Amino acid sequence: MHFTPTNIEDLPTPCCLIDKAKMQRNIARLSAHIGNLQCTLRPHVKTHKSIEVTKAIIDAGNVKGITVSTLKEADYFFKHGMNDILYAVGITPNKIAHVAQLIQQGCDLTIVIDNEDMLSLVLDKMAEHNCVFKVIIELDTDGHRSGVNPHSHALLSIAKHINNSAHAKFEGVMTHAGESYACFTEKAKQNMAAQERDLTLHAVKRLFEVGIHCNTVSIGSTPTAFAVDQLDGITEVRAGVYVFFDLVMAGLGVCDIDDIAMSVLGTVIGHQKDKGWVITDAGWMAMSRDRGTADHPQDYGYGLVSPSGSHEARYIMSDANQEHGIITEVSNASPESHSEKHIDSSLNSSAENNDSIFTQFPAAKAIEILPNHACATAAQYDHYYVVENGVAIDKWLSIGGW
Ligand SMILES: Cc1ncc(COP(=O)(O)O)c(C=O)c1O
Incomplete structure (x- = not known):
């Protein structure tokens, strides 16, 4: 093709x-x-x-x-x-x-x-x-x-x-x-x-x-x-x-976050500045409903915004609707810290941090999100874009259904 x-x-x-x-x-x-x-x-x-x-x-x-x-x-x-x-x-x-x-x-x-x-x-x-x-x-x-x-x-x-x-x-x-x-x-x-x-x-x-x-x-x-x-x-x-x-495997120490080869690409739809939320067009249909890290020391919600690029591993999809994802800043602990259970909440985002999340993710910005469970996320799609150096070089089909 x-x-x-x-x-x-x-x-x-x-x-x-x-x-x-x-x-x-x-x-x-x-x-x-x-x-x-x-x-x-x-x-x-x-x-x-x-x-x-x-x-x-x-x-x-x-x-x-x-x-x-x-x-x-x-x-x-x-x-x-x-x-x-x-x-x-x-x-x-x-x-x-x-x-x-x-x-x-x-x-x-x-x-x-x-x-x-x-x-x-x-x-x-x-x-x-x-x-x-x-x-x-x-x-x-x-x-x-x-x-x-x-x-x-x-x-x-x-x-x-x-x-x-x-x-x-x-x-x-x-x-x-x-x-x-x-x-x-x-x-x-x-x-x-x-x-x-x-x-x-x-x-x-x-x-x-x-x-x-x-x-x-x-x-x-x-x-x-x-x-x-x-x-x-x-x-x-x-x-x-x-x-x-995926994030579950990274949480178990089987791989590093940098090894995760699959991500979901969404686009920033808008900002809810009073709540500290960035909204994307990738919701749970795009990520799957899998909350595999929910019982891990570090819970990534519906996914971790890929730390590759200009920003660190600081933002997660803390909540999702079918076609909306809510991106918030991870408060307190760093995502790599497994020392104590960390539950992210947008309510914990401070006013100063809100400025940075909105600067990081302006309207229409493409945003890459790493999945909890790659099998579940992949199953939401009938094709993947194959990426090399930031460019999609190919499109591979997948076979869903029974
Ligand atoms: C029967 C069976 N074999 C192998 C696997 C592969 O496991 P993993 O994805 O952890 O490699 C699975 C995954 O669910 C399975 O159900």
Whole structure:
């Protein structure tokens, strides 16, 4: 697609920007780490849903297939040449016909299950199709969300049940340590990474003891992928948000604020001088409703005004309506200070500071805001502008919906 390079001030707002150099740096960092541990990555493309970002990840090396969160993503990435795809959300009977269609077209698609009831229901549906479905059992290694307890009897009985079916083949196990999003210290992240890996290997051993081999042993989240120091027995690591990073990852110490490769560009609509507010045309539709830093020591509201450029990390989107964002100055603590919970409030903005916020952000100024959760923000858009040195050099499409 032809794109005429455009200064970011001239882009229609709100829109979503990707800093290409930062993205490539983030991608290279995890590829190198996982490569050093003699393992491979299965990137989760739900973060960006973009073929161009996926190609950049593959170019960096150590990649084995992709992870998707919707069958629409599976369709899209298969059409663009990705063959080895893990659909990492528990399967349901009403999706089996779609999965069968992809398999019959030649897609090496693996699905995920974590309970016997659903397995019986999907096996009935599988019998209607002339193909074999590769199935992975999801493990719960941290009590975070879904999955089978690695110590449970259910693990063995589900695996046997899969292998006893003519329509399904047991492929292995996977887990996602979502609780790593509550690990603020290096030690906590390392412990969570070890727990994710070791409980998964425990499940593999128990299956092996009853004669069931795991081809795939898949673990991962961005915080644990960076914290893990040994991956013997693990066949792949999944991670998604690391390509862009975000304020949640910065808050956990997985990256610096300067590493965040995604931002939302808004334009200053007006000033509420008595309240100390600058209003932008980027509200929660542009940022998403995700308030991932709400329980962090530093709460950034709906986003942090990018400190790159003339101003410091002093302004946040402290409140948002659908198409309005309220930008206020962070009072008291600096955004980097995690020593105490800081809750921003426009009411804390002093009269002197109000002058500077209005000088920093005059009417019609373009304003870049870093997101709490890059996956949630990216999902608000069907395209991104790719930025190099302050100029949008390309436009990349993304695939939303189900
Ligand atoms: C099953 C699964 N695997 C991997 C990931 C990637 O996690 P992260 O974005 O922390 O890298 C997710 C994210 O939600 C997930 O649900």
